[in-house]
Amino acid sequence: MSKRALILIDIQNDYFDGGKWPLTGMSAAASNASRMLAAARAAGDTVIHVRHEFESNDAPFFAPGSPGAQLHTSVQPQTDEAVLLKHKVNAFLGTDLKARLDANGIEQVILVGAMSHMCIAAAARASADLGYATTVIHDACATHDQSFEDVKIAAAQVHAANMAALAFAYATVISTENYLAS
Numbered sequence: 072m073s074k075r076a077l078i079l080i081d082i083q084n085d086y087f088d089g090g091k092w093p094l095t096g097m098s099a100a101a102s103n104a105s106r107m108l109a110a111a112r113a114a115g116d117t118v119i120h121v122r123h124e125f126e127s128n129d130a131p132f133f134a135p136g137s138p139g140a141q142l143h144t145s146v147q148p149q150t151d152e153a154v155l156l157k158h159k160v161n162a163f164l165g166t167d168l169k170a171r172l173d174a175n176g177i178e179q180v181i182l183v184g185a186m187s188h189m190c191i192a193a194a195a196r197a198s199a200d201l202g203y204a205t206t207v208i209h210d211a212c213a214t215h216d217q218s219f220e221d222v223k224i225a226a227a228q229v230h231a232a233n234m235a236a237l238a239f240a241y242a243t244v245i246s247t248e249n250y251l252a253s
Contacts, residue, residue, distance in 0.1 A: 074178040075177065075179045078121060078162065078184075078194065080121045080162055080182060081186070082142060083143060085133055086213070090139050091132035096226070097185065100183070100184075107211055107251075118149075119152065120155070122141075155168055163194065181206045182194055183207075187234065188232075205242040207244045209230075213226075217229050
């Protein structure tokens, strides 16, 4: 049995064009996440889908039970794949993610999804802190422009800064192509 788990985080309808919170490059990221999903299934890796719902219907996106909070068609789970519901940024917080990983003897966690600067960064840091060898597939992740005070930060810079920080101390950060070729 494989000791690897692919965790797909928040690849949900609201993050795509036409959704309530569209991300820059989400379609391309989802396409790469789909490739990673196919490879994980073929390898017999554990696959866990994580989806976020806010706890209030007044949420700007991912409102409970809304179509926008549903997993995107590009990464639909199979019946034997877990789907975890989270209400916080960190997929380990308030879920049984760690228990599921440990029950499956997982040693390596591979992360794809959104948003690079929030849920991916939080999960990668938590995963590493919990002792898992952590990999982030950078081109299977997406985010959007940010601002801080009077500074506007393009999504590409937000993404790159976060991937650089994760690569410095928390995770192996690699492209889909390079991961699948290794």
